[in-house]
Amino acid sequence: MDVPDLPPPDRVHVVALPLRTRFRGITVREALLLDGPAGWGEFSPFAEYDDHEAARWLAAGLEAAAQHWPAPLRTSVEVNATVPAVAAADVAGVLARFPGCTTAKVKVAEPGQGLADDLDRVAAVRAGLGPTGSVRVDANGGWDVDQALAALSALAGYGLEYAEQPVADVADLARLRVRLAASGVSVPVAADESVRRAEDPLAVALAGAADVVVVKVAPLGGVGRLLQVAQVLRERHDVGLTVSSALDTSVGLAAGVAAAAALPDPVRAAGLGTAALLGGDVTRSPLLPVAGHVPVGAVTADADLLARYAATPQRQRWWRERLARCHALLRAGGGAGMIGG
Structure with missing residues (x-):
C-alpha cells in the first residue's frame, strides 16, 4: 500500500x-x-x-x-443519541444533549452493575423517546451466552432495534442468535468489536453471527475501506449496516460522517453524535446533533x-x-x- x-x-x-x-x-x-x-x-x-x-x-x-x-450524496447524516451506563434518573439529561434524535444506543452490562440497572436505564430511555423511538443496547461483549439470553429476554419488552455485541466472539454471537430464535426472543444481534478488531471484517457475516454489522472508519483503515466493506455486506450478505464512531473528536467524527454520507442508501441512524459526550473539543464548530442530524464537511482544529x-x-x-x-x-x-x- x-x-x-x-x-x-x-x-x-x-x-x-x-x-x-x-x-x-x-x-x-x-x-x-x-x-x-x-x-x-x-x-x-x-x-x-x-x-x-x-x-x-x-x-x-x-x-x-x-x-x-468521496463526494457526499447528502448534506447531513441522521445520528443516534448515546447513553452511557448512567443511573436512570440521569437519562433525561443525557438525551437532552442529543436534540431531535429519535434513536438511542444505551450502554448495558457495565462492570459493577447488574441487570436491574440495565432495565431501569433502558426503561428511562424508552420513556424519553416515546413509543415510536428506536432503542439499541450495547454490551461491548460483557455477557456470556447464558447471561445475554437472560438479559435480552428481559430487555426485549422495551422493543429493541438490536443488541450490539452482546457477547465477545463470533462463535458465541452465532450461538446466541440460535438460542434467541429458539426462545422466541425477537432481538436482532449486531456485531461491533467482532468486526473492528478482526483481521477479516467480513468473517462475522460469513459466520451467520449477526443481523446488523457496525462499521467504523478508524478501525477499518479509512473511509475508502469502510465503503468497500459496506458494498460487499450490502451486495453479498443479508445484514443491516450502521456507521458508528469510536468516541472520536470532531475531526475523527467528520470521517465517519463522510463515509455515511457517501453510502447510497443508509437505513439506520449513525453512531456519529458522540461529540455530545465530550466536555471539550478541538474545533469551534463541533459536530453536535441538531434536529437529530450532524452536517457533512471537513473539520478544522483550532490552535x-x-x-x-x-x-x-x-x-x-x-x-x-x-x-x-x-x-x-x-x-x-x-x-x-x-x-x-
Missing part, C-alpha cells in the same frame, strides 16, 4: 479531552491529530490496543490528512483549543512514539494492509 509521510512534528498535536460522564471506563479521551496537506486527520486507538491493530487507525488518519474523501487541551509532556511522548511505530508498521506492510477483503 502507498503510505503517506507523516506531517512534520509541529503539525502533530496530542490532546486530552474531558468526558461529561465516564464512558468505556475512561473520563478523559486522548487523541493525536495530524495537520496534513488535505486537511486534519485523527489517530486515537484506545490505549490497550497493540501496534498492529492501532496501525489501522493511523491509516484512517493519514487518509484524512493526505487524501480527499487555541489544541493548546487548551494539550496532553501532558509524558503523554505527548507516548503518543508520538506510538505514531512512529505504527507508521513504520504500515510502511512495512502491516496494520491496515493486512485487513482481509
Whole structure:
C-alpha cells in the first residue's frame, strides 16, 4: 500500500479531552491529530490496543490528512443519541444533549452493575423517546451466552432495534442468535468489536453471527475501506449496516460522517453524535446533533483549543512514539494492509 509521510512534528498535536460522564471506563479521551496537506486527520486507538491493530487507525488518519474523501450524496447524516451506563434518573439529561434524535444506543452490562440497572436505564430511555423511538443496547461483549439470553429476554419488552455485541466472539454471537430464535426472543444481534478488531471484517457475516454489522472508519483503515466493506455486506450478505464512531473528536467524527454520507442508501441512524459526550473539543464548530442530524464537511482544529487541551509532556511522548511505530508498521506492510477483503 502507498503510505503517506507523516506531517512534520509541529503539525502533530496530542490532546486530552474531558468526558461529561465516564464512558468505556475512561473520563478523559486522548487523541493525536495530524495537520496534513488535505486537511486534519485523527489517530486515537484506545490505549490497550497493540501496534498492529492501532496501525489501522493511523491509516484512517493519514487518509484524512493526505487524501480527499468521496463526494457526499447528502448534506447531513441522521445520528443516534448515546447513553452511557448512567443511573436512570440521569437519562433525561443525557438525551437532552442529543436534540431531535429519535434513536438511542444505551450502554448495558457495565462492570459493577447488574441487570436491574440495565432495565431501569433502558426503561428511562424508552420513556424519553416515546413509543415510536428506536432503542439499541450495547454490551461491548460483557455477557456470556447464558447471561445475554437472560438479559435480552428481559430487555426485549422495551422493543429493541438490536443488541450490539452482546457477547465477545463470533462463535458465541452465532450461538446466541440460535438460542434467541429458539426462545422466541425477537432481538436482532449486531456485531461491533467482532468486526473492528478482526483481521477479516467480513468473517462475522460469513459466520451467520449477526443481523446488523457496525462499521467504523478508524478501525477499518479509512473511509475508502469502510465503503468497500459496506458494498460487499450490502451486495453479498443479508445484514443491516450502521456507521458508528469510536468516541472520536470532531475531526475523527467528520470521517465517519463522510463515509455515511457517501453510502447510497443508509437505513439506520449513525453512531456519529458522540461529540455530545465530550466536555471539550478541538474545533469551534463541533459536530453536535441538531434536529437529530450532524452536517457533512471537513473539520478544522483550532490552535487555541489544541493548546487548551494539550496532553501532558509524558503523554505527548507516548503518543508520538506510538505514531512512529505504527507508521513504520504500515510502511512495512502491516496494520491496515493486512485487513482481509
